[in-house]
Amino acid sequence: MASYRTVEVIDSHTEGEPTRVVIAGGPDLGTGTLSERLELFRANFDAFRSAVVCEPRGSEVVVGTLLLPPVQPDSAAAVIYFNDVGYLGMCGHGTIGLVTTLAHLGRIGPGDHRIETPVGIISTHLAEDGSVTVANVPSYRIKAAVAIDVQGFGTFTGDIAWGGNWFFLIADHPYELVLANRPQLIAASTAIRAALHANGVTGPGGELIDHIEFFTAPHDPHNSSRNFVLCPGASFDRSPCGTGTSAKLACLAADGKLAPGETWRQESILGTIFEGSFELLDDHRVSPKIRGRAWITAESKLLIDATDPFAAGIRF
Numbered sequence: 001m002a003s004y005r006t007v008e009v010i011d012s013h014t015e016g017e018p019t020r021v022v023i024a025g026g027p028d029l030g031t032g033t034l035s036e037r038l039e040l041f042r043a044n045f046d047a048f049r050s051a052v053v054c055e056p057r058g059s060e061v062v063v064g065t066l067l068l069p070p071v072q073p074d075s076a077a078a079v080i081y082f083n084d085v086g087y088l089g090m091c092g093h094g095t096i097g098l099v100t101t102l103a104h105l106g107r108i109g110p111g112d113h114r115i116e117t118p119v120g121i122i123s124t125h126l127a128e129d130g131s132v133t134v135a136n137v138p139s140y141r142i143k144a145a146v147a148i149d150v151q152g153f154g155t156f157t158g159d160i161a162w163g164g165n166w167f168f169l170i171a172d173h174p175y176e177l178v179l180a181n182r183p184q185l186i187a188a189s190t191a192i193r194a195a196l197h198a199n200g201v202t203g204p205g206g207e208l209i210d211h212i213e214f215f216t217a218p219h220d221p222h223n224s225s226r227n228f229v230l231c232p233g234a235s236f237d238r239s240p241c242g243t244g245t246s247a248k249l250a251c252l253a254a255d256g257k258l259a260p261g262e263t264w265r266q267e268s269i270l271g272t273i274f275e276g277s278f279e280l281l282d283d284h285r286v287s288p289k290i291r292g293r294a295w296i297t298a299e300s301k302l303l304i305d306a307t308d309p310f311a312a313g314i315r316f
Contacts, residue, residue, distance in 0.1 A: 004303040011298040012097040015272035016238035019097030021065045047312035054313030060084045060235040078116035085233035089119040090164025092242010096132040100294035133291040139163040139250040140285040150195045163246030166209040189230035223265040240266040240274040246288040249278045
């Protein structure tokens, strides 16, 4: 008889993008700060990360959320976000999925809830209709109109901005943002990310710019723009991307193209919507709010057999 490690998870999707919340069976990361627990997870339990989100139990598009006891007594939860290639400082769609999951478990009800993440404490609001608003970390643009030569693709010009992750945001490009073009979009955005890295274009302190975001006019005239977001690895965001929309809001604010409190309707490559707005914090940072909806798709037990050659997942 096989001896299995059992991991209890709840799956959801936020406007098309999946989230898998680990509610039981995760590693013991102690009671340190969240950043200390993240480093312990990264150093000692990375096989658990890949077992949960990589094939054959997951896929490259799944974002994992390890649910942890919060440090602060007034927080609803603490979380560490991860995907098929590593760890995320913040995840907007994942936070919406997490809040929806906590409500599904009966741990929270409609109202305001604080969530601890590795990049700071996030305020959220669960509405009576099930929608979730995330008050994201302060977001800002550090460079505008950065030109990068990409071998085989030409020159792209974009902004570098922080929305909880680092983004290179490109409005001037030749691509139509439709699902049929996803191989072309993935190839181009992956090459852009590699060119940024090769040319030493980073965030402050050398942080890797690991998200690439294309924009075009929306398909629905009621929306503000349409996007395609390359996530770390080779997957793309099915949702409009919460941290990417936050980075976009920071750029719009810096250019004076959107006023504080004004709504920006960000359309994904699937046509789903995040509503975004911001408040000014100072002369270069904004406090973004992102509103969207998640739906529960499964309650599952993952079984990990130590004799399985892919017990730690298939790493590409």
